[in-house]
Amino acid sequence: MKIGFFGVGHMGGPMAANLVKAGHEVVAFDLMPALLETVVQEGARAASSAVDAVAGVDVVVSMLPSAGAVRGLYLGGQDKVDGGVLSHIDKSALIIDCSTIDADTARDVAAIAQEQGRVMIDAPVSGGVGGAKAGTLTFICGGPEDAIDRARPVLECMGAQVFRAGDNGAGQLAKICNNMLLAIHMIGTAEALQMGADHGLDPAVLSDIMKASSGDNWSLDKYNPWPGVMENVPSSKDYEGGFAVKLMNKDLGLALQAGLSTQSATPMGNLAKSLYAAHGNHGYAEKDFSSIQRFFRHKESK
Numbered sequence: 001m002k003i004g005f006f007g008v009g010h011m012g013g014p015m016a017a018n019l020v021k022a023g024h025e026v027v028a029f030d031l032m033p034a035l036l037e038t039v040v041q042e043g044a045r046a047a048s049s050a051v052d053a054v055a056g057v058d059v060v061v062s063m064l065p066s067a068g069a070v071r072g073l074y075l076g077g078q079d080k081v082d083g084g085v086l087s088h089i090d091k092s093a094l095i096i097d098c099s100t101i102d103a104d105t106a107r108d109v110a111a112i113a114q115e116q117g118r119v120m121i122d123a124p125v126s127g128g129v130g131g132a133k134a135g136t137l138t139f140i141c142g143g144p145e146d147a148i149d150r151a152r153p154v155l156e157c158m159g160a161q162v163f164r165a166g167d168n169g170a171g172q173l174a175k176i177c178n179n180m181l182l183a184i185h186m187i188g189t190a191e192a193l194q195m196g197a198d199h200g201l202d203p204a205v206l207s208d209i210m211k212a213s214s215g216d217n218w219s220l221d222k223y224n225p226w227p228g229v230m231e232n233v234p235s236s237k238d239y240e241g242g243f244a245v246k247l248m249n250k251d252l253g254l255a256l257q258a259g260l261s262t263q264s265a266t267p268m269g270n271l272a273k274s275l276y277a278a279h280g281n282h283g284y285a286e287k288d289f290s291s292i293q294r295f296f297r298h299k300e301s302k
C-alpha cells in the first residue's frame, strides 16, 4: 500500500520505518525536515509538502504532538501546513490519527472528514518509544468497526495488539483512562517503597513481597521506580529514556479535561496531576515518569 505519514518524531519515526520494513511505500512529511533524513535512510520518500504526502495514497497515518497540530494538519488554521490536507486526500483512502489528543477534537475532525465522504479513525498508542521501535505498540482505536478492520493490517505492521474501544474519540478516552491509572499506581508504588525504605526495609525484598501480595501492579512488577531493583528500566539509568514526565502531564491534563466534561469524580487523577506538575517543575520534565520516586526521597539521602 502507499501510505502518507505525518510526524516522524520519537514515535512516528520508528513507526514509519516499520511500515517500510513491512513492504509498504511510505511518503513522509514533518515540519522539521532534518527528521525526514532518518526515515529516508530506512527507505521512505520525503514529501515536498503536506499535500504531496497524501497524493494517491491508500492510507494516511499521523503521529503529532497535540490537538492543535492535528486540527492544523487536516483542517488548516493556526498551525497551518499548506492549508488543511483533508480535502486533498482521496475519498477511498483511510485516515488513521495515532496522536494522543482530546476526544472532542478526534470526534470533530472525524465528523468533518465523514461529511466530506472520508473515513477517519483515532488510534492512539500505548508502549512508548521502545514499543514503536520494536513494532509492539498497542493501538487503542475509536471509529466504525469496518474502518478499524481495514486499519488492522497496517497497524499490525507497527504493533502487537489492536483494540476497538468504540466510536470516534473512544480510543482517546480509553488511552487516557489507562494513563491516569498508570500515573496513580506509579505514585502509590513509589510512596510505599519509600515508606518501607524509611523503616529500613530493602526495596528489592519489599518489591518481591508486594509482587506476591495484593499490592502487585505493573509499576512495581514491570517498571520498578526504585533504582537498582530491576535492570533495564529507567530507574536504573538515572530515569533517562522511557515516558517523560512532561508527556505524563499532558495525558493527565487530557484525563482531567475528559472527567470535567462528564462531571466524573477523579480525586486520584487530580492529585496525580498536581504531583506530576510539581515534579516536572522541579527539573524532572524530561525524565522518565518513574522518577516520581525522587519526589518522596528525604533531602539528606542521595
Ligand code: NAD
Pocket (backbone or CB within 6 Å): 006, 007, 008, 009, 010, 011, 012, 029, 030, 031, 032, 035, 063, 064, 065, 066, 069, 072, 073, 079, 081, 098, 099, 100, 101, 125, 126, 127, 128, 129, 242, 243, 244, 247, 250
Ligand atoms: P515528537 O515531538 O517527537 O514528534 C512529533 C512530530 O510531529 C515532530 O517531529 C513535529 O515536527 C511533527 N509535526 C508537528 N506538527 C506537524 C504537522 N502539522 N505536519 C507534520 N509534522 C508535524 O512527539 P512523539 O514523542 O513522537 O509523540 C507523538 C504523539 O505520540 C504525541 O501525541 C504523544 O502524546 C504520543 N505518545 C508518545 C509516547 C512517547 O513515549 N513519546 C508514547 C505514547 C504516545
